[in-house]
Amino acid sequence: MCPEGLKYAKTHEWLKAEDNEGKVGITYYAQDRLGDITFVELPQVGAELTKGKSFGTVESFKAVSEFYAPVSGKVIQVNRELRTNPELINQDPYGQGWILVVEIASPAEMEELLSPGDYEQWVKQQEEAG
Amino acid sequence: MLKITALHQIHLNLGAEMIQFAGWQMPLQYTSIPEEHRSARESAGLFDLCHMGEIRLRGKGVFQLAQQLITNDLAHLKPGRVLYSPMCNSQGGIIDDLLVYGTGQEEFLLVVNATNTEKDYAWIEKQSRGEAKVENLTDERSLIALQGPKAEQILTELTDVSLSQLVYYRFIQAKVKGVNTLLSRTGYTGEDGFELCLASQEAPKLWNALLQTGKPYGLKPIGLGARDTLRLEMGYRLHGNDIDETTSPFEAALDWTVKLNKGDFIGREALEKQKKEGIRRKLIGFQMESRIAPRKGYSLSLQGPRIGEVTSGSFSPTLRKGIGLGYVTPQYAYPNTSISVAIRGENYPAKIVPLPFLASRIKRISRPCTEK
Numbered sequence: 295m296c297p298e299g300l301k302y303a304k305t306h307e308w309l310k311a312e313d314n315e316g317k318v319g320i321t322y323y324a325q326d327r328l329g330d331i332t333f334v335e336l337p338q339v340g341a342e343l344t345k346g347k348s349f350g351t352v353e354s355f356k357a358v359s360e361f362y363a364p365v366s367g368k369v370i371q372v373n374r375e376l377r378t379n380p381e382l383i384n385q386d387p388y389g390q391g392w393i394l395v396v397e398i399a400s401p402a403e404m405e406e407l408l409s410p411g412d413y414e415q416w417v418k419q420q421e422e423a424g
Numbered sequence: 425m426l427k428i429t430a431l432h433q434i435h436l437n438l439g440a441e442m443i444q445f446a447g448w449q450m451p452l453q454y455t456s457i458p459e460e461h462r463s464a465r466e467s468a469g470l471f472d473l474c475h476m477g478e479i480r481l482r483g484k485g486v487f488q489l490a491q492q493l494i495t496n497d498l499a500h501l502k503p504g505r506v507l508y509s510p511m512c513n514s515q516g517g518i519i520d521d522l523l524v525y526g527t528g529q530e531e532f533l534l535v536v537n538a539t540n541t542e543k544d545y546a547w548i549e550k551q552s553r554g555e556a557k558v559e560n561l562t563d564e565r566s567l568i569a570l571q572g573p574k575a576e577q578i579l580t581e582l583t584d585v586s587l588s589q590l591v592y593y594r595f596i597q598a599k600v601k602g603v604n605t606l607l608s609r610t611g612y613t614g615e616d617g618f619e620l621c622l623a624s625q626e627a628p629k630l631w632n633a634l635l636q637t638g639k640p641y642g643l644k645p646i647g648l649g650a651r652d653t654l655r656l657e658m659g660y661r662l663h664g665n666d667i668d669e670t671t672s673p674f675e676a677a678l679d680w681t682v683k684l685n686k687g688d689f690i691g692r693e694a695l696e697k698q699k700k701e702g703i704r705r706k707l708i709g710f711q712m713e714s715r716i717a718p719r720k721g722y723s724l725s726l727q728g729p730r731i732g733e734v735t736s737g738s739f740s741p742t743l744r745k746g747i748g749l750g751y752v753t754p755q756y757a758y759p760n761t762s763i764s765v766a767i768r769g770e771n772y773p774a775k776i777v778p779l780p781f782l783a784s785r786i787k788r789i790s791r792p793c794t795e796k
Contacts, residue, residue: 332715333717351768353715353716353739355457355458355739356452358719380715
């Protein structure tokens with residue numbers, strides 16, 4: 295189940311907004327599809343994210359994939375733990391497996407993100423489409 | 425049509441994630457690749473290898489035929505021993521790599537890669553010219569591997585055979601849980617362990633008995649995902665990735681498997697020439713500085729100029745770094761050489777290392793059975 299209070303992107307990232315800061319991670323569904331994560335490449339603090347654009351790479355035994363920015367803005371913090379323990383994303387995708395914190399450039403962009411219910415519906419559709 | 429192994433239903437019941445491999449539906453993982461990998465290294469793992477090919481050669485002149493087919497020398501294959509060898513074409517390219525079991529006076533059993541079974545069978549039939557009886561037994565035979573430090577203890581509970589006498593690359597006919605098996609101390613993990621060849625209809629019974637007996641020892645079923653990371657940590661070449669019909673055993677650093685003094689065999693002339701004139705590329709193992717994984721096809725370079733290409737790669741669960749096999753120009757094929765791997769348009773540092781990446785724990789010499 296997707297935690298309440300978070301916003302979700304169709305590309306399977308979540309955003310937890312507090313004032314103008316947003317914590318970003320990937321969903322349980324996303325990490326489950328990737329399988330055991332072995333490596334993540336993250337942007338540096340200060341980098342500018344653009345909504346919908348790739349901001350990093352994630353490798354698992356099975357696949358290589360990318361992270362997409364749920365909103366635009368400047369990176370103000372990255373989860374350094376993931377460099378040595380990227381499996382935290384598998385173990386705790388909504389908690390210790392967070393990826394970075396972004397300074398939200400335009401709160402209006404958040405309107406386009408999905409609610410937990412709508413995201414679950416979206417995942418269901420994706421699953422059915424195979 | 426995808427083929428299924430005799431253990432297919434068991435995999436589904438265990439909740440395995442299935443993939444297509446070499447025309448077969450095979451388990452990729454049951455729970456998690458690193459977890460399964462760790463089980464095989466620390467306790468034991470059980471592998472469905474029913475997709476691998478079994479080809480039997482029988483009849484007069486079969487020794488000569490087999491000697492023609494492979495680059496290694498069967499002259500020293502005493503009864504009860506297994507031999508690893510490449511099988512080459514006339515250019516010295518590796519058609520397949522296989523295990524030869526001397527199963528009888530005029531009989532050999534070849535265990536070959538699943539991807540190549542049909543091709544190998546056709547090739548061998550052609551070379552035999554009707555003299556030997558060549559049979560593809562893949563459908564009626566199944567292969568199960570039990571690997572890991574606890575393998576001997578687990579198997580001991582199911583057989584009367586004295587396993588401590590059975591050392592690396594030896595085999596015997598043994599009853600395991602009442603099932604007739606061709607039992608060898610072989611494997612593809614670098615751990616101590618066994619491979620059991622048996623009639624396919626008995627495979628589910630034996631699998632279940634092994635899994636149940638092994639449970640208290642931490643035995644887990646292992647999918648193809650961890651099978652690949654286990655073999656890669658040992659530097660074992662995978663046909664189709666690290667070796668193929670365009671690579672020779674010398675290029676693949678399998679010199680020990682080529683016996684140029686054994687008499688005639690297919691590929692001999694080309695290999696002799698290569699030995700004299702030198703090779704154009706050589707297989708090496710390398711380790712990344714970070715956790716990033718090299719993958720097949722990525723370029724290898726030396727501070728600028730390209731020197732070769734990756735043929736296999738993964739994150740190593742044991743070393744917690746990216747590791748890979750690849751080919752480079754022979755002049756650079758030395759341990760400690762710093763290289764870079766081009767990954768998604770950027771160069772990542774790596775170092776050529778000696779193979780295997782990890783020390784093997786196979787049982788080479790006889791020794792008394794140790795206590796638990």
